[in-house]
Amino acid sequence: MKITFKGDYALKILLDLSLNYEKGLVQIKEISKRQDIPVKYLEQIILILKGAGYVRSKRGPVGGVYLAKPPEKIKVGEIIRLMEGSTSPISCVSRTAPSKCSFFRRCPFVGLWTEIRDFTNKIIDGTTFADISEKVENMSVKSPDYSI
Amino acid sequence: MKITFKGDYALKILLDLSLNYEKGLVQIKEISKRQDIPVKYLEQIILILKGAGYVRSKRGPVGGVYLAKPPEKIKVGEIIRLMEGSTSPISCVSRTAPSKCSFFRRCPFVGLWTEIRDFTNKIIDGTTFADISEKVENMSVKSPDYSI
DNA sequence: TTATAGTATAGTTAGTTGATAGACAATAGA
DNA sequence: TCTATTGTCTATCAACTAACTATACTATAA
Numbered sequence: 001m002k003i004t005f006k007g008d009y010a011l012k013i014l015l016d017l018s019l020n021y022e023k024g025l026v027q028i029k030e031i032s033k034r035q036d037i038p039v040k041y042l043e044q045i046i047l048i049l050k051g052a053g054y055v056r057s058k059r060g061p062v063g064g065v066y067l068a069k070p071p072e073k074i075k076v077g078e079i080i081r082l083m084e085g086s087t088s089p090i091s092c093v094s095r096t097a098p099s100k101c102s103f104f105r106r107c108p109f110v111g112l113w114t115e116i117r118d119f120t121n122k123i124i125d126g127t128t129f130a131d132i133s134e135k136v137e138n139m140s141v142k143s144p145d146y147s148i
Numbered sequence: 149m150k151i152t153f154k155g156d157y158a159l160k161i162l163l164d165l166s167l168n169y170e171k172g173l174v175q176i177k178e179i180s181k182r183q184d185i186p187v188k189y190l191e192q193i194i195l196i197l198k199g200a201g202y203v204r205s206k207r208g209p210v211g212g213v214y215l216a217k218p219p220e221k222i223k224v225g226e227i228i229r230l231m232e233g234s235t236s237p238i239s240c241v242s243r244t245a246p247s248k249c250s251f252f253r254r255c256p257f258v259g260l261w262t263e264i265r266d267f268t269n270k271i272i273d274g275t276t277f278a279d280i281s282e283k284v285e286n287m288s289v290k291s292p293d294y295s296i
Numbered sequence: 297t298t299a300t301a302g303t304a305t306a307g308t309t310a311g312t313t314g315a316t317a318g319a320c321a322a323t324a325g326a
Numbered sequence: 327t328c329t330a331t332t333g334t335c336t337a338t339c340a341a342c343t344a345a346c347t348a349t350a351c352t353a354t355a356a
Contacts, residue, residue, distance in 0.1 A: 004312095008238065027333095043335095050334095060321095061331045063333060090150075123264055135259075186345085207301055207302045208299095211302060
């Protein structure tokens with residue numbers, strides 16, 4: 001698994017929205033500033049998140065975006081797969097988009113890739129944005145200037 | 149960690165040389181055929197492996213390439229890092245080529261990336277080409293047409 | 297001397313990443 | 327209704343990477 005800026009940005013956006021889940025609407029501009037993401041690029045990512053049902057929005061003045069479901073219902077893994085595709089180290093062991101390899105049936109490396117894939121999935125699917133938010137809040141107690 | 153064709157090819161090359169460790173010289177052409185790797189691309193990979201000290205060669209007729217050290221002294225992880233670079237899912241937690249992130253000190257995602265990085269390293273550094281060769285040999289007993 | 301086999305480096309093509317630009321659509325409030 | 331504000335949509339682009347492909351060169355055994 002490789003996380004690019006796109007995936008990293010998406011995670012930061014969802015975390016920002018999670019931390020503001022009770023408040024409601026948040027403006028794209030604000031997220032851009034807080035998370036240091038180019039606003040025009042951020043807009044595109046928001047559209048993907050909207051299309052996948054994680055975010056809803058309201059246009060016009062006092063408009064903004066907000067989470068479509070509670071943070072505890074959104075796994076980090078879902079967002080990574082949405083933005084980056086398969087989490088497998090190599091496509092022959094991908095569950096979401098497998099590719100054929102003539103050696104597959106008897107490839108001596110497959111065991112390694114499968115172990116790594118399974119562990120990775122366990123970690124990222126075992127963490128929700130509620131867990132991540134909680135971490136942030138715990139950090140904020142100790143250092144109140146936390147701004148993410 | 150993402151394994152591309154380059155890395156995948158390199159692993160297959162080293163496995164081929166490991167299986168032929170006792171025999172000695174192996175021609176690039178032969179490896180190309182057995183492992184189904186474009187010969188010109190394979191040559192480039194061999195040069196990288198040579199430069200890093202894993203392979204030695206002899207030119208001219210009856211020339212060829214061979215392993216510079218025994219298979220049990222070569223970890224899969226070394227080759228992956230040589231060909232693909234860092235094994236970290238994201239550069240902020242890379243040990244080989246770390247990058248700065250303004251959120252790093254208090255990023256709530258870092259824990260996930262670190263766990264994945266450490267597990268990945270454990271797997272690929274805990275396996276040598278002797279282990280992989282052994283797997284192949286065990287497979288071959290059951291299905292003698294194994295050609296990798 | 298010549299065929300053989302590795303060495304070295306420079307292209308090439310297609311696709312991806314990380315943006316930027318600009319026109320458009322909805323809506324709250326004057 | 328007009329206008330400023332905010333999100334929506336599509337196009338474009340430069341830089342980079344992956345995976346080859348091409349070509350000239352060097353060493354060596356017979």
